[in-house]
Amino acid sequence: MSEIIKSGRVQADEWTVLRLAEGDDPAAVALPAGRVIVPLAVWLARRDALHAQAEAGVLGVWLAGNEDPAVLAGDLSALALIAVDFPKFADGRGYSIATLLRTRHGYGGELRAIGDVLRDQFFFLLRCGFSVLQPREGKYSAAQLEAALASLRDFSEPYQGAVDRPEPLFRRQPRTPLHKEAA
Amino acid sequence: MYQYDEYDQRIVDERVAQFADQTRRYLAGELSEDEFRPLRLQNGLYIQRHAPMLRIAVPYGNLNSTQLRTLGHIARTYDRGYGHITTRQNIQFNWPRLEDVPEILDLLAKVQMHAIQTSGNCIRNVTSDPFAGVAPDEHVDPRPWCEILRQWSTFHPEFAFLPRKFKIAVNGAREDRAVIQVHDIGLDIVRNAAGEQGFRVLVGGGLGRTPIIGEEVAAFVPWQQILNYCEAVLRVYNLHGRRDNAYKARIKILVKALGVTEFARQVEEEFAHLKDGPSTLTQAEIDRVASRFNDPVLSALEADAGYRAQLVADKAFAAWARRSVRGHRVAGYASVVLSLKPYGVAPGDLTAEQFDAVADLADRYAFGEVRSTHEQNIVLASVREADLHQLWQDARAIGLATPNIGLLTDIIACPGGDFCALANAKSIPIANAIQDRFDDLDHLFDIGELEINISGCMNACGHHHVGHIGILGVDKNGAEFYQVTVGGEQGNQAALGKVIGPSFAAAEMPDVISSLINNYIDNRQDDERFIDTVRRIGVESFKTRVYAERSARQQAGESAHV
Incomplete structure (x- = not known):
């Protein structure tokens, strides 16, 4: 069982991420038992069959970096969990995908970062609307993961608006012109 | 500041x-x-x-x-x-x-400094006109806009891992001194027909391996919307820029692949959702940022009679002033360029003692502030005319008063193979060898305005494509060679130079430059600058001259060894 970061704490997780192997047929691949996050291709191929499981909160969908979140626009109310995959931590497409899901499409369910999820990107991931961070299994020891929670709070008052705090700093806080400060 | x-x-x-x-x-x-x-x-x-x-x-x-x-x-x-x-x-x-x-x-x-986002695949340091706020041809001071962009882009969570680096430049003057046409986003502060202020937005310019002049994606974006518009550009790029090949990952490649019309359409579509959102700027925020620059309040002074007398009496001072002293928005003041291009030094280098000494000059003559330029010199933005002669003497004492600003020996060069792991060839020794060849000041003044830019590899940190003469270090079977371009230009007429032909060995470079200069001198009309002559007569005549004289040298060399 892998560990995730959720609500500022390390928690045990019971979801399985299904990744297709070469040659797997999205329409026919067997789903593991229990709660499962399926690739978008599986969801699109079997939406009708999987809909009830999604509604029951035991099935989620993950998007790859080249997949347009708009294709899920009609399914968002049914999905309690959407994940976005980071094939490499330096591949930043997932930040825009998450932002679009939250701001453009109004997705309010669990948004999970999966794949090459590292502590030095936690702060950015949270700001873009991810609610759950799932580092690759075995990447961090329990102690390292606890220590990594500090990275959730790298910066206390970021300048620009993002999903977590839509207003930029100049709207959130009174920032003073120089002459007033001097007076 | x-x-x-x-x-x-x-x-x-x-x-x-x-x-x-x-x-x-x-x-x-x-x-x-x-x-x-x-x-x-x-x-x-x-x-x-x-x-x-x-x-x-x-x-x-x-x-x-x-x-x-x-x-x-x-x-x-x-x-x-x-x-x-x-x-x-x-x-x-x-x-x-x-x-x-x-x-x-x-x-x-x-001391309010950092190294944030000075490298990596993120939004880099925003650049602008070193004469911002004081240039006579400026209609809007770009610095508050640069600062607003700096804050917006600092740790922007969505754009921290772009396909490749991303550079923004802002111009607010008639003459573009920020080279906005070769930036990922170039912002030109303009007014529309109704007299409202906004930005003309260029996207997809850049030098490097594939040099491209940026194209206009929006003729007018109201100033309130500029962060929303930039966000739209960056989002389209972040999602669709290539990530499979670092050499094809800059936004210019995406703009070329989609065509500027389709790229602009995608940006507009994204912008429609962002327009008037929380990042929309307010006059109060612009005013607040502007107030924090705390510029000295300058009132016009009488033209200084002493300064004018010194110009007449002291030829060396006059020669320096002609190159280094620029007009200022406020009468009785001037801007001064300190040359970091004395001969025999890496262009743009400052010693620890010079850092201190420049700080002293700034405190004594320029309200404690300086600007660094992309030409790798230093500007004192506001100096009283009455102080110029003393400033010149002080600058000369610390080796920063070479009267070569804008001339052949004011060479832009990257650190090159002496320092940089990416370089194919050295830059600094080439710059120094050319400076040695043209060490006669009268000859230098006669040649007039000329920009030589040197890069040690195709990443083009030395901006060789936009040099009137560009020099690019290349690797030829493990040996360092140099490819020469002619006809590049920065500014409003930004243009990419044309390669004149096969590359040269390092030792040939001063002779190659001499051939180019001699061809210019033989062909120039009146006060024509080198670049004007190139534009009028074309690159071909320069090319012919360079390779003809090279052949002659090689034959002479061979017969000498017979």
């Missing part, structure tokens, strides 16, 4: 703590080389030929004397006694130890 408030300071302090911890984890083996690399790059730290190189941000080139003294201290304590001004107005140190970097960043934070 801009003065931090408590929030600016807190962000920089938090960065120092964050990077100190990242460095500690790297040194302890908790962070792999691959995991640490983007983190250190986004903090300006490269691993170079000899040692790490630390690139410090100088936002749109603005520095004060306290910062200069800190840079001098860093040069003395952590480096080998000098620093280097880059072609993006930043400052680099070539010899710090990795272990010392957190301490250096801590020193910088104490």
Whole structure:
């Protein structure tokens, strides 16, 4: 069982991420038992069959970096969990995908970062609307993961608006012109 | 210049703590080389030929004397006694130890400086006109806009891992001195027919391996919307820019692949959702940022009779003034360019003592402020005319008054193969050899305005494509050779130079430049500059002259050995 970061704490997780192997047929691949996050291709191929499981909160969908979140626009109310995959931590497409899901499409369910999820990107991931961070299994020891929670709070008052705090700093806080400060 | 408030300071302090911890984890083996690399790059730290190189941000080139003294201290304590001004107005140190970097960043934070996003695949230091705020041809001061963009782009969570680096430049003057046409986003402050202020937006310019002049994607974006519009551009790029090949990952390649019309359509579609959103700017915010620049209040002075008398009486002073003194918005004041191109020194280098001395000059003559330029010189923005003669004497005493600004020996050069791990060839010795060839000042003045730009590899940090004469270091079977372009130009007429033919050995370069210059002198009309002659008669005649004289030299060399 892998560990995730959720609500500022390390928690045990019971979801399985299904990744297709070469040659797997999205329409026919067997789903593991229990709660499962399926690739978008599986969801699109079997939406009708999987809909009830999604509604029951035991099935989620993950998007790859080249997949347009708009294709899920009609399914968002049914999905309690959407994940976005980071094939490499330096591949930043997932930040825009998450932002679009939250701001453009109004997705309010669990948004999970999966794949090459590292502590030095936690702060950015949270700001873009991810609610759950799932580092690759075995990447961090329990102690390292606890220590990594500090990275959730790298910066206390970021300048620009993002999903977590839509207003930029100049709207959130009174920032003073120089002459007033001097007076 | 801009003065931090408590929030600016807190962000920089938090960065120092964050990077100190990242460095500690790297040194302890908790962070792999691959995991640490983007983190250190986004903090300006490269691993170079000899040692790490630390690139410090100088936002749109603005520095004060306290910062200069800190840079001098860093040069003395952590480096080998000098620093280097880059072609993006930043400052680099070539010899710090990795272990010392957190301490250096801590020193910088104490004087409102940092190394945030000076490298890596993120939004880089915003650059602008070194004469911003004082240039006579300026209609809007670009600095508050640069600062607003700096704050917006600093740790922007969505755009921290772009396909490739991303550079923004802003111009607010009639003559573009920020080279906005060769930036990923070039912003030109304009007014529309109704007299409202906004931005003409160029996208997809850049030098490097595939040099391209940026294209207009929006003729007018109202100023309130500029962050929303930039966000739309960046989002389209972040989602669709190529990530499979670093050489094809810049936004210019995406714009070319889609065509500018389709690219602009996608940006407009995204912008429609962002328009009037929370990032929309307000007049109060613009005014607040502008107020924090705390510029000296200058009132017009009588034209200084002493200055005019000194110009007549002192020929050496007059020669310097002709090259280094520029007009100012306020009567009785001038802007001064200090040359970092004395002969025999790497272009753009300053010693620790010079950092201190420039700080003293700034305090004495220029309200404590200086600007770094992308031509790798230093500007004192506001100097009283009455002080110019004394300033010249003081600058001369510290080796910063070579009267060559804008002339052949005011060469732009990257650090090249002497320092940079990416370089194919050395840049600095070529610059120095050319400076040696043209060391006669009268000859130099006669040749007139000419820009020679040298890059040690196709990444083009020396901006060779837009030099009137461009020199590019190339690798030919393991040997260092140099390809020459002619006809490049920066500014409003920005153009990319044309390659004249096969490359040359290092030792040939002064002769090649001589051939080009002689062809110009033989063909020029009246006061025509080198670049004007090239435009009028074409590159071909220059090419013919260079290779004919080269053949003659080679034959002479062979017969001498018979």
